[in-house]
Amino acid sequence: xxxxxxxxxxxxxxxxxxxxxxxxxxxxxxxxxxxxxxxxxxxxxxxxxxxxxxxxxxxxxxxxxxxxxxxxxxxxxxxxxxxxxxxxxxxxxxxxxxxxxxxxxxxxxxxxxxxxxxxxxxxxxxxxxxxxxxxxxxxxxxxxxxxxxxxxxxxxxxxxxxxxxxxxxxxxxxxxxxxxxxxxxxxxxxxxxxxxxxxxxxxxxxxxxxxxxxxxxxxxxxxxxxxxxxxxxxxxxxxxxxxxxxxxxxxxxxxxxxxxxxxxxxxxxxxxxxxxxxxxxxxxxxxxxxxxxxxxxxxxx
Numbered sequence: 001x002x003x004x005x006x007x008x009x010x011x012x013x014x015x016x017x018x019x020x021x022x023x024x025x026x027x028x029x030x031x032x033x034x035x036x037x038x039x040x041x042x043x044x045x046x047x048x049x050x051x052x053x054x055x056x057x058x059x060x061x062x063x064x065x066x067x068x069x070x071x072x073x074x075x076x077x078x079x080x081x082x083x084x085x086x087x088x089x090x091x092x093x094x095x096x097x098x099x100x101x102x103x104x105x106x107x108x109x110x111x112x113x114x115x116x117x118x119x120x121x122x123x124x125x126x127x128x129x130x131x132x133x134x135x136x137x138x139x140x141x142x143x144x145x146x147x148x149x150x151x152x153x154x155x156x157x158x159x160x161x162x163x164x165x166x167x168x169x170x171x172x173x174x175x176x177x178x179x180x181x182x183x184x185x186x187x188x189x190x191x192x193x194x195x196x197x198x199x200x201x202x203x204x205x206x207x208x209x210x211x212x213x214x215x216x217x218x219x220x221x222x223x224x225x226x227x228x229x230x231x232x233x234x235x236x237x238x239x240x241x242x243x244x245x246x247x248x249x250x251x252x253x254x255x256x257x258x259x260x261x262x263x264x265x266x267x268x269x270x271x272x273x274x275x276x277x278x279x280x281x282x283x284x285x286x287x288x289x290x291x292x293x294x295x296x297x298x299x300x301x
Contacts, residue, residue, distance in 0.1 A: 003031045003098060004084040004159070006075030008068055012089040013043040015200070020051050020058070022092035022198075027099045033058045034075045039065030044089075069167035069174045072152070076162055084159050086152045090200050097195030101156055104194075108133075109186040112146070112155045113195040124201070127154070129191040137183040138229045144191060147225060147234070150179040154197040161185050172214045176221035184228065212248030219245050219254055233266035236275060239283070246287035247294060253283045 005023050009016060023033055035048040037060060048060045061074055072086060083105055087093065097113065104111045115127035127149050134140035141147060152167075152175045161182050167174050183189070210218070222238045235258055242255040260267075260275040267275060278286045 002081040002083070003028055003102060003156070004075075004079035004081030005031060005033045005087060006036065006072055006079060006084065007033065007087045007089050008036050008038055008071035008075070009044050009048060009089045010038040010040045010065070010068075010071070011042050011044065012040075013047060015090040015092075016044055016047050019087060019089045019092050022095075023087060024055055024057065025095060026093065026097060028102070031057055031098075032079070032081060034078055035060045036071040036075045037062045038067070038071040039063060067169060069169045069171065073166045073169070076166070079159065082159055083156055084162070085156045087197075088153055088199075090202070091153065092198045092200075094196035094198065097197070098156070100194040101192060104190050104192055105156060105158065108188045108190050109158045109161055110155050110182065110189045112149075112189070112191045113197065114193065115149070115151070115154050115197045115199050117199045117201055119201045129193060131193055132191045134189045134191075135187065137186060137189070140189050141183065141225065141229045142231050142234055146179070147176065147222065147237070150175045151197075151199075152178065153199075157182065171217050172210070173218045173221050176218070177224065180221070180225045180228070212245060215241060215245045215248060216251075216254075223254060231266065232260045232264035232275070233271070235260060236267060236271045239274065239278060239286075242283065243287050243290045246284075247291045253287055255283055257283050 007019065007023070012019070020033065020035070033055075035051065035058060037045050037048050045062060051058045052060045059078070061078060063071070063074055076084070083102065085098075101111050101113050112129060114129050116123060117125040132144070134144070165178065165181050167178050171177065219238070219241045222241060226234065226238060238255060242253055245251070246253060259279055262272040262276045264275070274286070277289070281289060
């Protein structure tokens with residue numbers, strides 16, 4: 001039951017040791033830890049080599065900078081485990097996470113475990129899960145609202161799921177694209193209360209600072225998923241993103257119009273109002289209205 005852990009490394013000399021130590025102390029002997037130095041120009045290449053010398057489970061790949069997706073793909077090529085997972089090098093794991101989660105992989109393709117989010121060491125949010133098993137990927141995507149936590153790093157995967165699948169290079173919100181494709185091959189997904197991934201949020205990271213072009217990539221990822229797993233509530237969630245993209249770029253809407261009954265299940269009061277407005281005005285109309293409201297509010301302030 002060998003586990004491959006892929007850790008992309010780039011300009012994280014202050015947090016790399018904490019990350020690697022948390023992985024190596026998971027009480028998993030049959031494990032390989034692949035550090036992918038993505039052309040880091042700080043002390044990370046040296047630190048990676050030191051870990052390789054200290055622990056035989058660690059191997060290092062030094063490469064030119066190609067971004068997070070490229071580093072993960074390089075790690076995937078080297079991985080030999082029956083199962084694999086990812087860790088971002090500024091994050092770390094709760095002790096015993098993998099030893100608790102790995103046994104759940106029996107007859108399963110993906111297991112997702114909880115997340116604690118922090119900024120500068122202070123907890124700000126968490127992703128709490130229940131013990132559930134999904135044989136229907138639409139149920140997992142929609143009912144678990146996994147589209148809001150498609151993170152690559154709080155999941156363990158059966159290695160063969162990645163056959164023919166890579167992380168898209170040059171895109172942001174790449175995890176949404178990748179998880180969607182993995183789920184199309186999956187037959188069983190589990191969520192669990194066991195373990196914990198500590199996500200150390202970067203206030204200057206792409207999620208916090210996304211502008212129009214980045215949100216276009218987010219919208220594109222959700223539009224691809226909508227083709228497989230449509231519900232009115234998910235459509236309305238994507239409409240919100242489309243409105244943001246239009247406000248920031250002014251480009252013609254990418255989301256195709258669907259009539260959404262304001263009485264459809266799963267809609268909050270606000271989404272029922274937006275659904276009615278969309279049905280009357282159309283997608284471009286509601287985008288224009290939303291932009292005008294925001295401009296008016298900004299001018300008043």
